[in-house]
Amino acid sequence: MQGHGVAIAGIGCATRQGQPGWRAEDYALAAAREALADAAIGKDAIDGLITCKALSGAGGDIVMGRLLGLNPSYSATLDYGTCNFSIHLAAMVIAAGLAETVLLTYGTDQGSNGGDFARYGNHEIHHGMVDPIGTMAAMMFRRYQHLYGASEADLGAVVVAQRKWASLNPDAVHRDPITIDDYLEEPHYIAPVRRSDIAGFHDGGAAMVITSVERARDMPHVLVRLAGKAQTAQLRNVQNEDNLERRWMRGVADRALAGAGVLHKDIDLLMVQDPASVWVLQMIEALGFADPGGGGAMIAAGETALGGRLPLNTSGGHLSERYMWGWFHIVEIIRQLRGACGPRQVNGARLAMHASTMVAQKGSASVFEAMA
Amino acid sequence: MTDIPLPNISDPLTAPHWEAAREGRMAMQTCSQCDYVRWPAAIACPECLNEGGVWTPLSGRGTIWSLAVYEQALHPAFEKWCPYSVALVRLEEGPMIYARMLDPPSVLACEQAVEAVFEEITEEFTVVTFRVVSDAT
Numbered sequence: 001m002q003g004h005g006v007a008i009a010g011i012g013c014a015t016r017q018g019q020p021g022w023r024a025e026d027y028a029l030a031a032a033r034e035a036l037a038d039a040a041i042g043k044d045a046i047d048g049l050i051t052c053k054a055l056s057g058a059g060g061d062i063v064m065g066r067l068l069g070l071n072p073s074y075s076a077t078l079d080y081g082t083c084n085f086s087i088h089l090a091a092m093v094i095a096a097g098l099a100e101t102v103l104l105t106y107g108t109d110q111g112s113n114g115g116d117f118a119r120y121g122n123h124e125i126h127h128g129m130v131d132p133i134g135t136m137a138a139m140m141f142r143r144y145q146h147l148y149g150a151s152e153a154d155l156g157a158v159v160v161a162q163r164k165w166a167s168l169n170p171d172a173v174h175r176d177p178i179t180i181d182d183y184l185e186e187p188h189y190i191a192p193v194r195r196s197d198i199a200g201f202h203d204g205g206a207a208m209v210i211t212s213v214e215r216a217r218d219m220p221h222v223l224v225r226l227a228g229k230a231q232t233a234q235l236r237n238v239q240n241e242d243n244l245e246r247r248w249m250r251g252v253a254d255r256a257l258a259g260a261g262v263l264h265k266d267i268d269l270l271m272v273q274d275p276a277s278v279w280v281l282q283m284i285e286a287l288g289f290a291d292p293g294g295g296g297a298m299i300a301a302g303e304t305a306l307g308g309r310l311p312l313n314t315s316g317g318h319l320s321e322r323y324m325w326g327w328f329h330i331v332e333i334i335r336q337l338r339g340a341c342g343p344r345q346v347n348g349a350r351l352a353m354h355a356s357t358m359v360a361q362k363g364s365a366s367v368f369e370a371m372a
Numbered sequence: 373m374t375d376i377p378l379p380n381i382s383d384p385l386t387a388p389h390w391e392a393a394r395e396g397r398m399a400m401q402t403c404s405q406c407d408y409v410r411w412p413a414a415i416a417c418p419e420c421l422n423e424g425g426v427w428t429p430l431s432g433r434g435t436i437w438s439l440a441v442y443e444q445a446l447h448p449a450f451e452k453w454c455p456y457s458v459a460l461v462r463l464e465e466g467p468m469i470y471a472r473m474l475d476p477p478s479v480l481a482c483e484q485a486v487e488a489v490f491e492e493i494t495e496e497f498t499v500v501t502f503r504v505v506s507d508a509t
Contacts, residue, residue, distance in 0.1 A: 125376075125447075126379055126499055127499065128445075128458060139440050140438070142439060146481070188441070188443050192441070238460060239467065239468055241437075241468065244437075
C-alpha cells in the first residue's frame, strides 16, 4: 500500500474548435490552464509533467514544458493515449517520490488537421482496407454476431443510448436524440457498421492535476481518489486469436476492482472508451458487467440510462460527446463524483470505473472513489 | 486506372513473400529452431527469438475469422471492386492475415473454409486474396 494513493485534484477541458494558428499543443495548454484553476493552484505547485501525444505525434513533454514555462523535477511523454495510462504513471511517479503534484496534458488538432481514422495505419490498403478503425469495428461486430446471434439493433442500442445521454450534456457535439429506427435506416458505412457507429474527430484538449490524497484534502472539490488500477498489453495483436473480441479485458477489470477492494455491483457509473460502438458491447461484457452477447439487450432495456442499474458513458462518450481519446471520459467521472453534472447527474455516485483500450492492444482500467 | 497504393515489394524483409505470390504461391517464414510460422515478416521469431527463418510455401487454406464489407468505395482506386470485402483469415498453419475476398460479400460468413488466389495487380505486384472453397470435401 502507498498511503491513500493519489487524487484527481483538478480537471480542465478545451472544447474550442479550429482556432486560427493553434496546434495540438495549444489545446493542451488551454486545458492545463483550466485544470490549474480548477485545483486552485499556481503552476509553481507543479513538479511533475506527464504529457500524452496526439495521434499525429504532437504534444511531447519537451514542447509542452516550454509552452507551459515549466522546469519540473520529473517529466515524461506517453506515446499512446487514453487517460488511464497517464494517470497510472502519475500515481507511480508520486508513489516513487519523483514528484508530488503532476500535471497531465493531452491536446489534438485532428478535427482541423487530422482528417479521420481513415488516415492512420492503413498498411493493408492494397487489399482495399481503407479505414482501419471502421474495418476493425465491422469485423468485430460481424464476429460478435456470429458468436452470439446479435442483431444490428443490438449495436444501434449503444448509439441511441449514448445520444440520449449527450442530449443532457451542453458540451456534447451531437445532441439531437435519435431512435433505433433512425439508426437502422442509415446506410452501412463498412457493413455491418454505420457511420454513426464510428466516432468523428475533433480539436480539443484535456488536462488534470494529480497529487497525493493528503495534499488534495486542502483543495476545493470533493476529493476523488484513484482507488484501483490495472493494465494489460496484448502486443501480439491479431496474432492472438481472440484479439479483436476484447475478452482479454476481463482480468483488467477484476484486478482494478480488487485493488479498490470493491465488487462489480458496487460500481455506480461506468465509462468505457468507444471510438466505435462495438467496443462498448465488447467492453461491458468482457469487464463482467453484462453477460456475453447480452450487452445490447441490457442497453436497449434502459439499464444503462439515467436512473438505470449501471449508468454507462453518461457524457455521450466518443460517439456523441466528442472524440478525445478517453480523456473526457475521466473528466466526466470526476464531474459525476463531484455531483456537478446537472440534468445527467447520477444520484449518489460514489464509485466509478473507466476502462479503455489502445486499438486492441493495450488495455487499462481505473476505479475512482469519491471520499467523504 | 490502377492507382491502388502498393506496398514496398523491394524491401529485403518482405520481398520473398511478394516473389512467391507472383509465382502463385503463398510463403511465410518458418523458424528454423522452433518451426513457428510467423506473419507479418520479421527478422527474428517472436516465439523463440531465433534470428532468420526459412521462407516456406503454405497450403493457402484457412477459415474466415471475420470480415468487413465495403458497399461503396472509400478510395477511388477500389471502385472497380465494389461491393467487396476484406477478411481476417486464420491460416491452417496458424497465422492470421488480412486479405480481400473475391466472392460476392453476400455469400460470405465467419468460419467458412477459404483458399488463396493470386491476383496480379501490376506486372510486378501480385496480391494474395482468398475465395470460399466451393467443394469442401
